[in-house]
Every structure is written in C-alpha cells, then in structure tokens.
Amino acid sequence: MTAALGGFSATPPARAWEPSAKLSQIASxxxxxxxxxxxxxVCTFLVQPHSCMVVNGDISPSGWCKLFDLAD
Ligand code: SF4
Incomplete structure (x- = not known):
C-alpha cells in the first residue's frame, strides 16, 4: 500500500496535542x-454550566487558567 501511494503512509501523523486529552486543574x-x-x-473552551473542553473537573465560569482563549 505504501508503494502505491508513492512512499507516503496512508496513516495520518500523530498530533502533538489531542483535544480529547484534558489537562488537570493543577497543570493548567x-x-x-x-x-x-x-x-x-468568556473563554471558547467553557462548556456550560461547569465544564471545560480542555481542563478536567468542575469549572467555575468566574475562574481562569493559562489555556484561556478569548471568544471572538
Ligand atoms: S479559562 Fe481554562 S478552565 Fe476556563 S474555560 Fe478556558 S480553558 Fe477552560
């Protein structure tokens, strides 16, 4: 299969960061x-009412972490 693709693998490269892998509250x-x-x-990662897409655990809307991303 690799030869048929001109030497390129059909498997996508591993990503350095997977969005499904959440950080701990301490690490973030x-x-x-x-x-x-x-x-x-106002962060794009908040999931109402008390979750986050990238940080584990109970998240307060009035909290903050170093992964903060301002919504447009
Ligand atoms: S500031 Fe951090 S903990 Fe809060 S929603 Fe954004 S990424 Fe999640």
Missing part, C-alpha cells in the same frame, strides 16, 4: 477567580 494553573476581565465565562 486553573483558579476559581478571574484574571481581570478574562474568565472562563
């Missing part, structure tokens, strides 16, 4: 308080 430096105007409530 999660805090239950906001950082100024930045909080989980």
């Amino acid at each position: 430096a999660y805090h239950t308080t906001s950082r100024g105007m930045f909080s989980c409530a």
